[in-house]
Amino acid sequence: xxxxxxxxxxxxxxxxxxxxxxxxxxxxxxxxxxxxxxxxxxxxxxxxxxxxxxxxxxxxxxxxxxxxxxxxxxxxxxxxxxxxx
Amino acid sequence: xxxxxxxxxxxxxxxxxxxxxxxxxxxxxxxxxxxxxxxxxxxxxxxxxxxxxxxxxxxxxxxxxxxxxxxxxxxxxxxxxxxxxxxxxxxxxxxxxxxxxxxxxxxxxxxxxxxxxxxxxxxxxxxxxxxxxxxxxxxxxxxxxxxxxxxxxxxxxxxxxxxxxxxxxxxxx
Numbered sequence: 001x002x003x004x005x006x007x008x009x010x011x012x013x014x015x016x017x018x019x020x021x022x023x024x025x026x027x028x029x030x031x032x033x034x035x036x037x038x039x040x041x042x043x044x045x046x047x048x049x050x051x052x053x054x055x056x057x058x059x060x061x062x063x064x065x066x067x068x069x070x071x072x073x074x075x076x077x078x079x080x081x082x083x084x085x
Numbered sequence: 086x087x088x089x090x091x092x093x094x095x096x097x098x099x100x101x102x103x104x105x106x107x108x109x110x111x112x113x114x115x116x117x118x119x120x121x122x123x124x125x126x127x128x129x130x131x132x133x134x135x136x137x138x139x140x141x142x143x144x145x146x147x148x149x150x151x152x153x154x155x156x157x158x159x160x161x162x163x164x165x166x167x168x169x170x171x172x173x174x175x176x177x178x179x180x181x182x183x184x185x186x187x188x189x190x191x192x193x194x195x196x197x198x199x200x201x202x203x204x205x206x207x208x209x210x211x212x213x214x215x216x217x218x219x220x221x222x223x224x225x226x227x228x229x230x231x232x233x234x235x236x237x238x239x240x241x242x243x244x245x246x247x248x249x250x251x252x253x254x255x256x257x258x
Contacts, residue, residue, distance in 0.1 A: 048156050
């Protein structure tokens with residue numbers, strides 16, 4: 001299991017565009033990808049769940065990745081976050 | 086005769102012999118219907134968020150196209166997520182990049198978790214003000230869980246009034 005902790009830098013947080021792109025990235029991997037903000041959790045491969053977290057700039061999120069390809073998933077997701085959020 | 090044939094086609098067996106059924110999603114706005122591929126935004130036109138259509142609205146009203154529940158109201162009020170009682174998840178995203186307006190020009194009338202019926206007023210927006218601020222108001226209407234279904238088809242004519250038939254979702258029972 002791998003964990004990423006990340007503080008959102010983007011002004012607009014996770015709205016439709018980055019949510020869609022994040023789901024697209026997460027769906028490449030077979031591992032389970034759970035995004036957590038405070039006490040709320042969302043499946044990183046489902047758009048509505050992700051958008052419901054209402055993640056804004058300065059929010060800290062924790063992403064838990066678990067599965068056979070967790071190493072590549074972790075790298076992929078972290079690169080995505082740095083490039084987009 | 087044509088109506089009877091269409092009804093049989095809708096409820097009967099699909100090409101591969103499996104039982105299929107379908108659900109019609111209605112138009113949440115009055116306006117001109119365009120294909121998603123014509124929307125000037127990579128995230129929508131690529132179908133990344135799911136399949137659907139877009140409407141160029143004639144006025145600033147968004148009414149419920151379904152009987153179901155409000156899943157998600159963006160606090161920037163420019164987009165809303167709905168779910169039908171059958172489990173279809175629908176995103177209505179008013180305009181492109183309108184998240185940048187941070188709610189200015191939008192009024193919401195429903196809350197997350199609320200039950201809604203066809204025709205209920207969901208959001209009002211100042212169409213002209215938004216256009217004058219430099220944003221397009223073309224509104225993608227997306228079935229975000231399109232991959233759960235056999236197909237999502239645009240069945241509307243060029244122009245729709247609120248709650249005219251818009252999309253047909255085919256799913257296996």
